[in-house]
Amino acid sequence: MQCHGDESAVSRGEQVEDAEREAAKQRILAQAEAERIPVEETTRAVPDRRWRGER
Numbered sequence: 001m002q003c004h005g006d007e008s009a010v011s012r013g014e015q016v017e018d019a020e021r022e023a024a025k026q027r028i029l030a031q032a033e034a035e036r037i038p039v040e041e042t043t044r045a046v047p048d049r050r051w052r053g054e055r
Helices: 003-034 039-054
Strands: none
Touching: none
8 A cells, every 4th residue: 555645755756856857957958058169169170270380
């Protein structure tokens, strides 16, 4: 037999884990966005260094 108190404790624990997981995901996404280099800068800079320096 299962006790309803046990079910709510498991649910509560799962809810807490889900909330922590979501918070961690948001922190990682925010950090990645802060460190992101726009594509325009990378595609413009790399070919200039590679081709102009060798010729």
